[in-house]
Amino acid sequence: xxxxxxxxxxxxxxxxxxxxxxxxxxxxxxxxxxxxxxxxxxxxxxxxxxxxxxxxxxxxxxxxxxxxxxxxxxxxxxxxxxxxxxxxxxxxxxxxxxxxxxxxxxxxxxxxxxxxxxxxxxxxxxxxxxxxxxxxxxxxxxxxxxxxxxxxxxxxxxxxxxxxxxxxxxxxxxxxxxxxxxxxxxxxxxxxxxxxxxxxxxxxxxxxxxxxxxxxxxxxxxxxxxxxxxxxxxxxxxxxxxxxxxxxxxxxxxxxxxxxxxxxxxxxxxxxxxxxxxxxxxxxxxxxxxxxxxxxxxxxxxxxxxxxxxxxxxxxxxxxxxxxxxxxxxxxxxxxxxxxxxxxxxxxxxxxxxxxxxxxxxxxxxxxxxxxxxxxxxxxxxxxxxxxx
Numbered sequence: 001x002x003x004x005x006x007x008x009x010x011x012x013x014x015x016x017x018x019x020x021x022x023x024x025x026x027x028x029x030x031x032x033x034x035x036x037x038x039x040x041x042x043x044x045x046x047x048x049x050x051x052x053x054x055x056x057x058x059x060x061x062x063x064x065x066x067x068x069x070x071x072x073x074x075x076x077x078x079x080x081x082x083x084x085x086x087x088x089x090x091x092x093x094x095x096x097x098x099x100x101x102x103x104x105x106x107x108x109x110x111x112x113x114x115x116x117x118x119x120x121x122x123x124x125x126x127x128x129x130x131x132x133x134x135x136x137x138x139x140x141x142x143x144x145x146x147x148x149x150x151x152x153x154x155x156x157x158x159x160x161x162x163x164x165x166x167x168x169x170x171x172x173x174x175x176x177x178x179x180x181x182x183x184x185x186x187x188x189x190x191x192x193x194x195x196x197x198x199x200x201x202x203x204x205x206x207x208x209x210x211x212x213x214x215x216x217x218x219x220x221x222x223x224x225x226x227x228x229x230x231x232x233x234x235x236x237x238x239x240x241x242x243x244x245x246x247x248x249x250x251x252x253x254x255x256x257x258x259x260x261x262x263x264x265x266x267x268x269x270x271x272x273x274x275x276x277x278x279x280x281x282x283x284x285x286x287x288x289x290x291x292x293x294x295x296x297x298x299x300x301x302x303x304x305x306x307x308x309x310x311x312x313x314x315x316x317x318x319x320x321x322x323x324x325x326x327x328x329x330x331x332x333x334x335x336x337x338x339x340x341x342x343x344x345x346x347x348x349x350x351x352x353x354x355x356x357x358x359x360x361x362x363x364x365x366x367x368x369x370x371x372x373x374x375x376x377x378x379x380x381x382x383x384x385x386x387x388x389x
Contacts, residue, residue, distance in 0.1 A: 001032045001033075001034065001097065001100045001102075001103040001104075002026060002031055002032065002033050002034070002103065002104050002106065002382060003033075003034050003036060003093045003096065003097055003103055003104065003105045003106065003327065004019050004023055004033060004034070004035050004036070004106050004108060004191050005035075005036045005089050005090070005093050005106065005107045005108065005110065006019040006021060006035065006036070006037050006083040006090065006107075006108045006109050006110075007037065007038045007082070007086045007088075007089040007107070007109055007110035007111075008037065008038070008082070008085060008109040008110060009037040009038065009039075009040075009042065009109070009166040010037070010039050010040055010041060010042060010060055011042065012042050012249070012274040013042075014110070014131065014303055015108050015109035016037075016041050016042050016043070016109075017043075017277060018108055018129070019035060019108045019109075020035075020046060020049065021190065021192060021371045022108070022160065022190075022371060022374070022378065023035055023049060023052065024048065024049075024371070024374055025135055025190075025371035025374065025375035026375050026378070026379070027048075027388075028372070028375075029379070031379070032225075033052060033054040034052060034054065034096060035049065035052055035058070036053075036054050036055075036056075036092055036093050036096070037053065037054070037055045038055070038056050038057065038060075038085040038089055039055055039056065039057040039058070039060040040059060040060055042274075043051075043276065043277055050338040054092065054096065055082070056088045056092050056321065058115060063387070065323055071389070079111075080128070082110065082111045083111045083113070083223035084228065084350060085110060085111075086107070086111040086114040086115070086214045087188045088110075089107075089110065090105075090114060090118055093105050094122060094124070095122070096187030101123075101124075102125070102299040103124075103125070104125045104126075104127060104382035105124055105125065105126050105127070105309035106126075106128075106129070106378070106382070107126070107127070107128045107129065108129045110131075111132055112128050112130065112134070112165075113150075115128045115163070116154060116157045117157075119157040119158075119160055119163040119184060120153075120156060120157055121285075123162070124162065124211045124353060125162055125382065125384070126162060126163045126164075127163075127164050127165075127166065127378070127381055127382065128163070128164075128165050128166070129165075129166045129167075130165050130167045130172070130176065130184075131167075131168065132172075132300075133172065133176065134154065134165075134175075134176050134179050134180070135147055135150060135151065135154075135179065138337060140315050144253060151179060153256045154179055155179075155180070156179055158180045158181065158183035159167060161291065161384070163183065164184065164185055164381055164384065165180060165183060165184040165185070166184070166185045166186075166187045166378075166381070167184060167185075167186060167187075168186075168187065168188055168301055168303075169186070169188070169300065169301035169322050170186060170322075170325070171299055171300065171301070171321060171322055172300065173185075173186045185326065187255050187374055187378065187381075188306070188368075188369050188374070189303045189305075189306045189369060190306070190309035190369055190370060190371045190373070191306050191307060191309065191365050191366065191370060191371065192310065192356070192370070192371055193310070193367060193368055193370035193371070193372070194370075195251060195281070195302050197281070197285060197311055197312055198281050198282060198285040198365070199285065200285055200286060200288075202285070203281075203282040203283075203284075203285035203286040203304060204286045206282050207282055207283065209243070209245070209269070209286050210243065211355075213242065213243050213267075214240070214242035214243065214352055215242055215243045215245055215286060216231070216235070216242045216243070216244055216245070216287060216288065216289050216290070216291050216316070216348070217245045217246065217247065217283060217284065217286070217287035217289070217291065217313075218231075218245065218246045218247070218248070218256065218290075218293070219247050219280075219283060219284070219304050220246060220247075220248045220290050220302070220303075221248045221249050221250075221251045221274075221288060222246075222248055222249070222250045222251060222252060222254050222255060222256055222307055223251065223252055223254060224252045224253070224254050224293050225256070225295050225297075225298045226254055226258050226294055226295075227293045227294060227295050227318070227338065227339065228254070228259035228260075228293060229262065229285055229341075230261065230264060230293060230338070230339055230340065230341050231244075231261050231265050231291050231293045231316070231343075231344050231348075232244060232259055232268075233341035234336075234342065234343070234345035234348060235265070235344075235345065235348060236263065236265065237341070237345045238345055238348065238349060239340070239369050241265070241266065241267060242267070242288070242352065243267045243268070243269065243347075244260070244265060244267065244268040244269070245268075245269045245271075245283070245286070245287065246268065246269070246271065246272075246273070247270050247271045247275055247283050248272075248273075248274075248275070249272060249273055249274045251270055256268075256270055257270055257272075261337070262364040271283075272386035274297075281311060281357050282306070284307065284308070284310075284311035285311060285313075286315050287313055288303045288313075288352055288355060289313060289314050289315060289333075289348070289351055289352060289355065290304065290308045290313050290314070290315040290316070290333075291315070291316050291317075291346075292304060292315055292316070292317040292318060292323060293316075293317075293318055293338075294317075294318045294320055294338065295338055295339070296317070296318070296320065296338035296339060297333075298318065298320045298338075299320065299321055299322065300322060301322040301323075301326075302322075302323075305317065305323065305326060306365070306369050308318075308333070308362070309330070309332060309362050309365040309366040309369060310366060311361070312359060312362050312366070313362075314329075314332055314333045314334075314351055314358035314362065314373055315332070315333035315334075315338075316333060316334055316335075316336065316344070316347050316348055316351055316357050317333055317334075317335050318335065318336065319335040319337055319338060320338065321338060322333060328361075330361045330364060330365040330367055330368075331358070331361045332358045332361035332362040333351065333358060334350055334351050335347065336348075338354065374375050
């Protein structure tokens with residue numbers, strides 16, 4: 001039995017979609033799966049998972065609803081809410097699994113400190129999916145002293161051999177392994193490789209976009225690390241600048257509308273919202289290429305990079321460590337020097353001239369990063385603590 005615990009399923013993020021996709025992949029392999037959430041989910045529970053989802057609260061408590069709306073991560077009580085949600089989901093998972101001592105409890109989201117302490121307190125098998133670093137950020141004074149205790153706590157927990165972390169790229173794995181040794185497993189961001197792509201013409205008609213223009217897509221929440229001015233300035237030097245389509249919620253001061261206005265870009269369309277899962281495929285299909293434009297010091301990966309492979313769309317990416325390594329392994333796009341508009345223009349012109357040359361690499365990356373492949377890796381990890389059915 002496998003329990004997939006997603007405490008923050010009611011927040012717009014990758015946590016709930018990843019939980020659903022992994023559950024489906026495990027079910028296809030004949031495994032028994034139960035999903036646990038704090039309350040309702042960002043999207044309706046899919047018909048094929050009806051009866052397999054247990055919510056601590058059927059509806060989000062009113063006090064939570066007000067605080068959790070908008071940019072909840074920066075709210076004053078965000079951290080306390082995260083701990084509370086994780087604790088309630090933990091106790092529900094323990095209660096449901098009390099007759100199944102060999103069951104794996106896999107947390108996708110929530111407070112990893114709750115899971116660390118639970119590993120020491122309960123003799124259970126825990127897995128936690130990390131999408132960022134452990135003990136990240138600077139610390140001084142009392143906080144630095146607390147870090148010493150937290151490092152000791154982490155090492156005690158993984159020393160039980162009942163807790164393992166997962167992450168999605170090699171750079172993050174190297175950072176985390178410095179704290180937990182071999183108890184972090186690299187399982188790359190996964191995609192559904194069974195979905196049939198939408199034709200570009202159909203997608204553009206659905207979205208009301210021009211049928212005869214080149215379109216470059218900037219997809220995802222607009223965070224501080226993203227650089228929009230460099231690509232736009234580079235495109236302005238092309239004989240025919242493409243339509244720049246921005247799709248995603250503005251969650252920082254980095255607003256693409258300001259970048260468009262600053263360089264007077266003539267053709268831009270901005271969709272300032274969290275996009276529903278069923279609409280994502282249309283935006284990707286409508287584009288000729290995706291742009292992953294990050295600043296030079298960006299060292300993490302991006303789920304959008306793998307989504308490009310899911311929808312067979314080549315990418316123009318900043319030559320940052322993760323993107324460069326990925327495109328060296330799977331040549332399904334081109335890179336440019338971060339901050340240099342001339343470099344971006346050359347990369348865009350090369351890619352948009354013939355996108356078909358990238359298709360074979362996109363297909364290979366799509367297979368290697370499928371949820372079916374990821375499910376095998378998770379099952380191996382679950383089984384470290386005993387039998388998993």
